[in-house]
Amino acid sequence: MHCSLVALAALPQGFALAAAPSGRVVMVLGDSLSAEYGLPRGTGWVALLEQRLARGKIAAKVINASISGETTSGGRSRLPALLAQHRPTHVVIELGGNDALRGLPVAMTRDNLDAMTKAVKAAGAKAMLIGMQMPPNYGARYAQDFAAVFASVAKQDGAALVPFLLAGVADAPQVDAWFQPDRIHPLAKAHPLILDNVWAVLEPWVR
Secondary structure (H helix, E strand, O other), X not given: OOXXXXXXXXOOEOOOOOOOOOOOEEEEEEOOOOOOXXXXXXXXXXXXXXXXXXXXXXXXXXXXXXXXXXXXXXXXXXXXHHHHHHOOOEEEEEOOHHHHHOOXXXXXXXXXXXXXXXXXXXXXXXXXXXXXXXXXXXXXXXXXXXXXXXXXXXXXXXXXXXXXXXXXXXXXXXXXXXXXXXXOOEOHHHHHXXXXXXXXXXXXXXX
C-alpha cells in the first residue's frame, strides 16, 4: 500500500501460465500488497497463487495488474482497458488500502469498488473483492465504516469476498516480525499466509 510517486511508476507484472484449455484467466487488480513491493520477485501471494493453481491442477492464466500506490480511483480508471486487453474470466480486486491511508472519503471508496465490480460483471467475468482493515488510530468510526464497505459492496453486487487480506498477519502476536520496516508491507514469509486467506475463497470460485 505504498503511496510514493516512485512506487507508482512500477509497471504491472504478468505471471503467465501457458494459455489454459479451460480458458480461465484470473486477473488481480491490486496495490503494493499484490505487486511484490519490497519483495524478491516471485515471492508475493499472486505469484504463489499461480503455483498453487498449477499444483491443484486448476488450469488458469494469472495476470498481475497490480501497481504500488494504486487507489480505487486509479483501479477504476485502468480497469476498462485491462478488461479489453486480457479478457479475464475472474477478476480479484485488492484495492482500498491507499484510499484509507490518504484519508479519502469512505463513500468514494465504496462508489469505486461498486463501479469496478459492476464493470467486471458486465464484461462477463466473475468478481472478487478482498477486504482491508485499518488500525484504530485512524479513528474508530472511520476504521469501522471502511472495513464494512467491502462486505457491503460484495453482497450488493453478488461478488465473492475475502474478509481481510492480512488476517493472521496484521493481527498476529509479535506483529512487527511479519512486516518490512515501514510496518505496512508484509515480509515474504507472510505471503503464504496471505495466499491461504485468499485461497479459501478463490479455490471454489475459480473452479
